[in-house]
Amino acid sequence: MRPVIKPALARLWREKQTLQFGTVRRHARVIEGVDRRLAGFLELVDGSRDGPAVVAAGQRLGLSAEYCRAVLDSLGSSELLDDAQALRDVLELYPPARRELLGPDLASLSLVHPAPGEAAAVLQGRARARVEVRGAGRIGAAVGAALAAGGIGEVAVLDRGRVTARDCAPGGLPPGDIGRLRATAARELVHRATGAPVGERYRRPPAAPPPPALVVLAPRDGSAAYTGAAVDAQELMRAGIPHLYTGVLEHLGVVGPLVVPGASACGSCATLARRDEDEAWPRLLAQLIDEGPGRARLPACDGAVAAAVAGLAALHVQLYLDGSPPPSVDGWCELSAADGMVRRLRLRSHPDCGCLWQSSAPGRTGTMA
Template sequence: MEGTFQIKEGLGVFWRSAETLQIGLDPRVGVVIEDLTPAEQDLVARLSGPMTAPELDAFARRHRLRPTRVERILSMLERADVLRDGRLAPSSPLSSSCVRIESLDPLGVAIGLTLARSGVGSVVFDDPSPVAASDHPALSRRGAGQRRDRAFLTVLRSAAPGIRTHGEPDAAVVTGSRLIDPRRTYGLCDERTPHLLAWVEEVDACVGPFVEPGAGACAACAYHARCEADGAWANLASQAALARPIGPTPAVRDLASALGARAVMGFLEGAGNTLHDVQWRVPQGAQAPYLVSVPAHPSCGCIGDGFDAPDGA
């Protein structure tokens, strides 16, 4: 027996009675274990912290537990999906994934840091813009004037010491203020790189859709929908793209970044695209976030085998 073993973090081990243990309090993830001897109960309780294989062997010898019985207890915990088993030790989908952050604005930095702290193995970025007082506090605390990407590199390595900053992206994050200019995403669509769109508006922050090129709504779809709803949108959008950026409040920034990072991580882990043709709206104030539909637009031409940059965007 090799490796390190531990009850999954956050579950906890509790006694329902002198003879019965419960791992986790939420019935959706918890499990009740009966018919363990006091020594076996102590073993399970000890597994609330990490135990190496030698430590398990030593515990079994001290308490006169047969190795086969220890293996059966570990197997039972594995089947209940409450044990983090160091014997398996495959690289997780997140740890082998690479995400590109297209812009190191406040929302992009917040999403990038959340992804890194959550186990994404590589985060790549290139933003030579100078740090300003309006940037994410993690950057602005390091002083205005230096390049955003250099400041972010220092912050990133502090937040996730083992993070890599190279690789081919499995997904990207495109953030902005007021809108996302579709031209910023044409290269990602051409390369078939899935990407999250997220931006800050005057009232809401918008998170989504998560674009799978050729299979759903993209930035140009959102642009065409706005043009259809407002005949002056093409003129307004070109001005908005150059206007002074809107700085999100810390609460909106952090909630929007959490929703965006969660969607990216779910996709990378194989759980599907939770923001396919939909978008979170995160309002200012006390109103809860809500989902809105963002369907593919028939004028876009982005659905199918080939991507053509839409006219007029």
């Protein structure tokens, strides 16, 4: 290990010999009694040396080996250290143009996953992951770009037809793509998000792709916000592939539920819960989805809401892949264009659904505390 004080943390002098690392209370740590020699020693913890070499360099400053080791132990127990070698190694998994772009993401991961080397291990997991986004409208295309920028190894955005003006939004497909094939335009958008040089052509992987680690359902008409009736969602349930619903429904952006087959409430649970409140809901839903006759003639989708929903959906995907269940598991999040508030609503597994009947999780009740 090559210890480095996390570069994401600000270094602030509270007074002459009191040094604070970080500004957010969750991560901030204070070191008192920082004289000139200790300040010099802290500058040595820059990732260029392994632990014994840092101690040896500290001794040349006039500090004892025991003191230097104690300082390193204190920095480690305070979650101020990372492993610079592990950080460099994980960035080597990516093309050169992508490494510098991922620097801020890796710095953020080092705060969320604080143990030395933990952030690198999380990013390595992202590098090996494949995610499908089904739908290249205002939400889906932007989700794909955000995931690619966040270090997901392969992002495939799938859709048919040609780009129209209503597909374009900040962070997603630009107006210059109007008239192009959606699949091609979305693929190039994702490719650009990885830092590929301008004009470099996308090269399709030679082998057949493996099953995705997760699928994002983001149809262009926002019908993913209704959940539960999509044929591909049922196929994903049978295949055991996690999937996330997202879309904008009238003025409301929706992220979730994120369905972990056999372990969390699913889209059909949401449909059945709505049926319990409104017995006509299945009939209404049939008229709304899959280009149904009751759908809006011009689906509403505020551009700012679309950008926020896409970012939130991408964050929930990353959290799940990183090993931290997002709030869209056993629930969903709503963002209103009317007030800008984000709300989380709880989703219980429905007794008539059966999605958890075969779950092997011990003690699972199908509800969320």
